[in-house]
Amino acid sequence: MNMQNNPHTNRKPLSERRWLIFARPLIIIAALIATWQLLVVITGAPKYMLPTPVDVWTTLLSRYDVLFDHARYTIAETVIGLFAGAALGTLAAIPMALFSPVRFWLMPILLVSQAIPFFALAPLLVLWLGFGLASKIAMAALIIFFPVTVAFFDGLSRTETGWLDLARTMGASRWRLLTHIRLPAALPAFASGFRVATAVAPIGAVIGEWVGSSHGLGYLMLHANARVQIDMVFACLLILCAFSITQYFIVDRVLRAALPWQPDSLKPRN
Amino acid sequence: MRNTDHTPNPAQNPTRFDIHLRAARVAFGGADIFHDLDLTLQAGSFTCLLGPSGVGKSTLLRYFADLVEGDVSGTITCSDNLPLTGRVAYMAQQDLLLPWRTVHENVVLGTVLRGEKPKHEKASYLLKQVGLNDAAHLRPAELSGGMKQRAALARTLMEDRPVVLMDEPFSALDPLNRLRLQELAARALRGKTVLLVTHDPLEALRLGDDVHVLAGAPAKLQNAITPKGQSPRNIADPEILAQQAELLRQLGAENSDMAEIPS
Numbered sequence: 001m002n003m004q005n006n007p008h009t010n011r012k013p014l015s016e017r018r019w020l021i022f023a024r025p026l027i028i029i030a031a032l033i034a035t036w037q038l039l040v041v042i043t044g045a046p047k048y049m050l051p052t053p054v055d056v057w058t059t060l061l062s063r064y065d066v067l068f069d070h071a072r073y074t075i076a077e078t079v080i081g082l083f084a085g086a087a088l089g090t091l092a093a094i095p096m097a098l099f100s101p102v103r104f105w106l107m108p109i110l111l112v113s114q115a116i117p118f119f120a121l122a123p124l125l126v127l128w129l130g131f132g133l134a135s136k137i138a139m140a141a142l143i144i145f146f147p148v149t150v151a152f153f154d155g156l157s158r159t160e161t162g163w164l165d166l167a168r169t170m171g172a173s174r175w176r177l178l179t180h181i182r183l184p185a186a187l188p189a190f191a192s193g194f195r196v197a198t199a200v201a202p203i204g205a206v207i208g209e210w211v212g213s214s215h216g217l218g219y220l221m222l223h224a225n226a227r228v229q230i231d232m233v234f235a236c237l238l239i240l241c242a243f244s245i246t247q248y249f250i251v252d253r254v255l256r257a258a259l260p261w262q263p264d265s266l267k268p269r270n
Numbered sequence: 271m272r273n274t275d276h277t278p279n280p281a282q283n284p285t286r287f288d289i290h291l292r293a294a295r296v297a298f299g300g301a302d303i304f305h306d307l308d309l310t311l312q313a314g315s316f317t318c319l320l321g322p323s324g325v326g327k328s329t330l331l332r333y334f335a336d337l338v339e340g341d342v343s344g345t346i347t348c349s350d351n352l353p354l355t356g357r358v359a360y361m362a363q364q365d366l367l368l369p370w371r372t373v374h375e376n377v378v379l380g381t382v383l384r385g386e387k388p389k390h391e392k393a394s395y396l397l398k399q400v401g402l403n404d405a406a407h408l409r410p411a412e413l414s415g416g417m418k419q420r421a422a423l424a425r426t427l428m429e430d431r432p433v434v435l436m437d438e439p440f441s442a443l444d445p446l447n448r449l450r451l452q453e454l455a456a457r458a459l460r461g462k463t464v465l466l467v468t469h470d471p472l473e474a475l476r477l478g479d480d481v482h483v484l485a486g487a488p489a490k491l492q493n494a495i496t497p498k499g500q501s502p503r504n505i506a507d508p509e510i511l512a513q514q515a516e517l518l519r520q521l522g523a524e525n526s527d528m529a530e531i532p533s
Contacts, residue, residue, distance in 0.1 A: 162364050166379075168337065170429065176384075259370070261411060
């Protein structure tokens, strides 16, 4: 803000030029596509190793129906997994923060479990829950559960002590202290856990699909890869990226709108 | 909107019981902060507690609010033989406003936390009294430091407890805001039993009926100074200035460097 109106140059910093707000992502994407195209030209890579952006775009348009059909599964798995994992994480964090015996017995499990490579469990999940949606939702939920639980528990245990003192002199019951002070105070921490979870959720779903499925972008990628349809693999990747980014921005927007008092919601963003 | 003709709060319910603290002891990490400490808070009087940083002023104040955890002993009795618990309101140096609640919602926090029906009219009246009626719908982040502390004062008054414990509530404010808020608090709390912790001798003399210095390790209470007249007092009064010099001497007595400073 204080950099505005620099009398010497009369130029606004880049981040404050309006037209750049929309132009910036377009320019970045154009530059990346140009680099990609250049790479294909320079290396002379054959189409079955590295397709050009035009090849991928053509595939996106011509195989649109197949891609969309499979994307539906991946999106459903990711979104359901995200909410299931976040709900379970919330349900685990609250009793841990409230009751010390629960914390005493669950904390070591929670800490140790973070060291487990959950992707390695994917084959087991497919074995137990089958080739359908359930095993992928479980996979996504499992990897989301931990960041959400840890972040929310941390937020709940770090309530400003002055607020607790104040509430105590006011004669707050344990339950009202939780609902009116500790929970709202922990929401920013929950939100940052949920943002991390949003970024990793699609990975869980795709890994699940790689291990065993008959639908979804992960399945389609493996299928196309085996048939050296690399343009198709790239098309799947693009859709996956677009979905991940869109989902992240929606979640970020919703969280900011829901917590308008949060310090980082008040700051202007670039 | 009701009660618009109220003059600044003629203490609705004057406090009618004395509080006796006897043989209070608090230790942290094996070292006594204070022990064998006695203090009486007279019904409806304004007591100030001065002392160097870290001497245990806040701990003593928190003792009255039953907020000290750990190695604690001693008794608090009230002259009406009822327990003190549930009869104190607490105001800290930080405003402790909840950032997700508006000013008005913060003022009614106590009723919400006890599951009572919030008294919105009374909250509006108190906000008007502290000059925040236009800011009632704002969130704390939108307020200045002085406004936040006034909101905290309104929240404290809203509790309408017979005993008010204040822990350096004005120390983070600029001098002008501090003076205004002291005046506001002195009038609004008249008739209540108040214990105010401060590191500012002039503030103590301006507001207190009894001014105690807490000094030493373990800390001891010095004999109280009792400034004349009704608070808020004029700090340009020569007698007040002489008492300030005496307080500074008491504060510095534990520290040889300070004792050298001419008063």
